Amino acid sequence: MARKITRYAVVGTGGRVVNFIDPMVTRFEADNELVGICDTNQGRMDFHNKRLAGELKYHAVPTYLARDFDKMIKETKPDVVIVTTVDAFHHQYVIRAMELGCDAVTEKPMTIDAPKCRAIYDAVKRTKRKLRVTFNYRWAPGTTLVKQLLSSGIIGDIIHVDLEYLLNTSHGADYFRRWHREKDKSGGLMVHKSTHHFDLVNWWLDAVPQEVYGYGRLAFYGKENAKKRGIKVKYDRYTGNDTGNDPFALKLDGSGYMLDLYREPEKYDGYQRDRNVFGENITAEDTMSLLVKYRTGVVLNYSLNAYLPREGFGVMFNGTKGRLEYREEHGGHVVEALAQKPQGEEPIYKSHCVVHPLFSKPYEVKIPVAEGGHGGSDPLLAEQIFSKKPPKEKWGRNAGHGQGAASILIGIAANQCFKTGKVINIEKLCPAMGKAKRLSELT
Ligand SMILES: NC(=O)c1ccc[n+]([C@@H]2O[C@H](COP(=O)([O-])OP(=O)(O)OC[C@H]3O[C@@H](n4cnc5c(N)ncnc54)[C@H](O)[C@@H]3O)[C@@H](O)[C@H]2O)c1
Known part of the structure; x- marks a missing residue:
């Protein structure tokens, strides 16, 4: 019997x-077929078609502008649609x-x-179709190790979690x-970025969030903050301007990828990939602190700052039998022309996982090394999506719309709290999520 090819x-x-x-x-390739691509920007679709026919040794596929999405589905008859647009449009296409x-x-x-979250729940119910949300961070070796350790009961029942996420002036600035x-x-970084972190905590704890309270503000980027610190904003974007030693400057005409995917296609939609991080009309926060209470009683202390000299995160779990500390070091942003001489020895940064049992000596647990994007997570997730026989998944790393909702609703609640100053109840935001305490009870 011929193998069933999945059309995407x-x-x-x-x-x-x-x-x-x-x-x-x-x-x-043997089990899948790419039948069409769709975007608001013809230039970016042409860029990918060139790659498909060239370096990927596949072939160009039909392109459709966003207004012809229905036409694409009718003509190309996909089994599955993959949505990788700007976040605000995910729901429309899903x-x-x-x-x-x-x-x-x-x-x-x-x-x-x-x-939009409620509309997705409604669509799943009406159509009985499936939605996968791609939480690639769950698939990284270190985050999976944490799941394994916590699931083994190594620190007993978890009572409290502390997660600090650091974005540096390179990657963090790029969001601005x-x-x-x-x-x-x-949705601001609370939704766009923190969805990864909230999802990890939900999954590590196997718990559904209940209430959120917090503070968020734009304290570093943006025109007003620049003015307060005496920084002169001389250009709205970096490309085409004399940016001197500006450590935030990104030039799109320098490298092939930035040129072909963003600079050239500007002529179709005016999307600028290199706006000044100290420009106007920035509505996202760069400084956020939250308290999240879970339906299991656990409390999460969370912070995200997006303007730091180095990047990474630390998460600490406090339980009835001890404490687990996990840190990832993702590197700093050093601009040679502006770098000051170190005033002492350079520290050695390395990701690590340490267990502190109550009444015993702490010990380090080795983090396995994996190849591939996002710490080795991207290829493992791709295998789950595209392989006809993916490896059996023991750690519940595949997620549907229920777990997708549990993660974004923390950020959505935080955004409401920033505006109202009130504790936000998550169930009220999306009653369809139900009353489950455990994340694994959600799809
Ligand atoms: N999981 C991860 O680690 C990870 C990393 C990066 C990005 N992402 C996600 O991937 C998605 C894409 O991000 P990106 O970095 O490729 O951004 P991007 O800006 O490079 O690409 C977004 C694309 O969406 C298109 N688009 C905009 N409005 C549209 C509309 N109404 N209809 C159809 N297409 C539209 C744009 O023209 C552009 O080609 C985002 O949802 C982002 O959150 C996830």
């Missing part, structure tokens, strides 16, 4: 889509794909606000050059 269409052909298209048409008889895979965040800085496009 993709909507949103920017930078991230390579993590789906490339494994689909190379490593997993819902429409399901209404037209397809399953859907969406990048995180599932969507950016509560009405692009659409991510507009909350109506991304």
